[in-house]
Amino acid sequence: MRKGIATVSLSGVLGDKLDAVARAGFDAIELFDNDLIGSPLSPRDVASRCADLGLEIALFQPIRDLEGVPPERFEGVLHRLRTKLGVMGDLGATTLLACSNAGADAVDDVDLTAEQLHRVGEVAGEHGVTVAFEALAWGRHVNRVGQAWEAVTRADHPAVTLAVDTFHILARGDDGTALAGVPGDRIGFLQVADAPLLDMNLLEWSRHFRCFPGQGTLDVTGVVAATLAAGYRGPLSLEVFSDVVRETDALVTARAAMRSLLFLGDQLAHAVPAVERDLVSAAPPPAARTDAAFLEIANPAGDSDVEKLFGALGFVLAGRHRSKPVTWWRNGDAHVVLNDGPGPPRSPHATALGVSAPPVETVAARAAALLWPEVSTTRGADEAMLPGITSPSGLHVFVSDTPGHDDHWQRDFEPVEHAGVGTWLGIDHLAISVPPHQLNEETAFFRTLFDLAPGAPEEFMEPHGRLRSLALRPADGDLRVVLNVSEASAEAPYGVTQVAFRCDHVARVVDELRSRGVPFLRIPDNYYVDLVARFDLAAEDVARLRHHQLLYDRSPRGELLHAYTDPLATGFHVELLERRGDYDGYGSANTFVRLAAQASDPAGVVVGS
Numbered sequence: 001m002r003k004g005i006a007t008v009s010l011s012g013v014l015g016d017k018l019d020a021v022a023r024a025g026f027d028a029i030e031l032f033d034n035d036l037i038g039s040p041l042s043p044r045d046v047a048s049r050c051a052d053l054g055l056e057i058a059l060f061q062p063i064r065d066l067e068g069v070p071p072e073r074f075e076g077v078l079h080r081l082r083t084k085l086g087v088m089g090d091l092g093a094t095t096l097l098a099c100s101n102a103g104a105d106a107v108d109d110v111d112l113t114a115e116q117l118h119r120v121g122e123v124a125g126e127h128g129v130t131v132a133f134e135a136l137a138w139g140r141h142v143n144r145v146g147q148a149w150e151a152v153t154r155a156d157h158p159a160v161t162l163a164v165d166t167f168h169i170l171a172r173g174d175d176g177t178a179l180a181g182v183p184g185d186r187i188g189f190l191q192v193a194d195a196p197l198l199d200m201n202l203l204e205w206s207r208h209f210r211c212f213p214g215q216g217t218l219d220v221t222g223v224v225a226a227t228l229a230a231g232y233r234g235p236l237s238l239e240v241f242s243d244v245v246r247e248t249d250a251l252v253t254a255r256a257a258m259r260s261l262l263f264l265g266d267q268l269a270h271a272v273p274a275v276e277r278d279l280v281s282a283a284p285p286p287a288a289r290t291d292a293a294f295l296e297i298a299n300p301a302g303d304s305d306v307e308k309l310f311g312a313l314g315f316v317l318a319g320r321h322r323s324k325p326v327t328w329w330r331n332g333d334a335h336v337v338l339n340d341g342p343g344p345p346r347s348p349h350a351t352a353l354g355v356s357a358p359p360v361e362t363v364a365a366r367a368a369a370l371l372w373p374e375v376s377t378t379r380g381a382d383e384a385m386l387p388g389i390t391s392p393s394g395l396h397v398f399v400s401d402t403p404g405h406d407d408h409w410q411r412d413f414e415p416v417e418h419a420g421v422g423t424w425l426g427i428d429h430l431a432i433s434v435p436p437h438q439l440n441e442e443t444a445f446f447r448t449l450f451d452l453a454p455g456a457p458e459e460f461m462e463p464h465g466r467l468r469s470l471a472l473r474p475a476d477g478d479l480r481v482v483l484n485v486s487e488a489s490a491e492a493p494y495g496v497t498q499v500a501f502r503c504d505h506v507a508r509v510v511d512e513l514r515s516r517g518v519p520f521l522r523i524p525d526n527y528y529v530d531l532v533a534r535f536d537l538a539a540e541d542v543a544r545l546r547h548h549q550l551l552y553d554r555s556p557r558g559e560l561l562h563a564y565t566d567p568l569a570t571g572f573h574v575e576l577l578e579r580r581g582d583y584d585g586y587g588s589a590n591t592f593v594r595l596a597a598q599a600s601d602p603a604g605v606v607v608g609s
């Protein structure tokens with residue numbers, strides 16, 4: 001199958017877009033009419049440029065509102081059509097996309113629509129062009145794929161076919177079953193886009209928030225699988241409009257787009273096995289489970305804040321790396337490694353995440369197949385393989401085997417004898433702050449490589465802006481990642497800003513840490529009055545929470561008690577939490593309180609002062 005992308009899905013001018021698309025490995029484009037109109041290149045120039053780059057112009061979309069038109073205006077439609085068919089001849093394009101009429105004066109008459117589509121088909125057919133008719137989700141009268149298919153059937157012309165657009169189908173609440181009974185040879189084109197699930201105006205959602213498969217949460221695979229199962233074998237073409245792609249370098253977008261097609265092919269391999277081979281390279285499957293293993297923290301010479309903080313938190317030296325200036329510290333099952341090498345600029349300390357996701361060679365091969373870049377590291381003789389992959393925001397993720405295996409990360413450390421190892425239960429989650437334009441790509445990284453599923457996007461008030469948040473976790477395993485986009489300040493730090501450790505008896509732990517000089521965020525008294533209003537907690541329980549300055553949340557499944565250290569100068573801070581019962585969230589109801597408290601407390605507190 002040809003892999004295509006719409007020129008509207010990239011920033012820049014037409015020539016740059018074509019170069020980026022070809023360099024990323026696509027072999028087809030959908031030409032957006034405005035890109036052509038605004039270009040100094042003639043249609044023939046564009047055709048020859050595309051031919052040189054190995055790109056087929058698989059679709060041209062030059063005309064809106066060509067059915068459901070009041071009859072007295074239909075001659076005007078045919079005039080526009082004939083003109084654009086001449087342009088298509090010069091372009092060498094043979095498929096024309098026709099969207100359902102979204103105009104306020106569109107006529108609600110399926111017979112008229114069918115008759116006009118038939119006439120359009122006759123004119124297009126004379127030029128050797130096939131029309132693919134698409135139900136825009138906000139079409140005036142035709143807005144679902146079933147209606148478009150009925151119109152195509154009634155139009156009864158071989159040059160009039162159905163266009164499948166995953167976004168329009170899924171945005172209306174339909175799914176792949178809506179294509180039941182549509183023969184594959186009557187589907188003229190397949191456009192693919194994902195989106196985060198947002199409850200908003202369909203046109204605005206489509207124009208500003210579409211994203212590539214794997215970056216959103218719609219069941220794109222289901223619709224594509226149904227289209228392929230019907231027998232469609234035309235191009236698979238990405239059509240993404242969004243504020244993000246408008247602002248991102250075209251080549252970066254084109255590469256992210258190609259990755260998304262590879263991921264889609266990987267998903268389809270399970271749904272439509274016969275198609276796998278000609279759609280994509282076969283990426284090995286993701287690990288069956290993914291757990292958090294360790295957090296690596298940059299600890300460049302002279303930065304004693306980090307060591308002080310983790311020392312005060314009860315982490316003890318557990319080992320020294322055999323070949324690198326790296327030490328391993330632990331508190332129970334919570335592990336951090338401090339890297340004394342030079343740290344990266346403008347990053348809050350934590351530079352790498354270790355995950356346990358065996359078999360590690362398979363994860364490395366999957367990363368390579370999905371085009372995620374490898375971290376270049378040196379590896380001593382007989383050291384664990386520990387493949388590293390760089391996320392779009394620059395986080396290094398190292399993949400370890402489970403304890404007792406050759407590729408387990410702890411094997412690379414010379415253990416240090418010590419009395420106790422602490423009682424903490426492990427890393428609960430980490431929060432990664434990413435720039436707004438990288439949220440989709442960072443989501444795709446964790447989703448496509450490790451099969452983490454995103455939850456619903458959340459939004460919080462910050463004292464000076466807003467915070468958008470997306471939590472991801474695997475079907476099996478304890479890795480939890482929260483991606484944050486802060487729009488409070490251009491100076492907001494990026495990277496891992498928060499690591500949350502899980503413990504039993506958080507009140508006791510926090511008390512003990514405070515006595516050792518660990519500063520925790522102060523929680524306003526008003527918060528505890530509000531707790532009384534929100535939950536039927538006993539007065540002494542609320543008094544205890546206030547005394548320990550703990551935040552509290554409850555769900556039908558359990559309770560959460562948590563506290564935050566004051567942030568270091570870089571914004572990095574530690575959360576301690578106790579999950580009771582099957583509480584599964586992150587205390588989102590308390591996020592605005594944390595943000596306000598962080599804005600009130602001076603950042604950069606030195607532990608122990």
Ligand code: MG
Pocket residue numbers: 134165191239
């Ligand atoms: Mg479309």
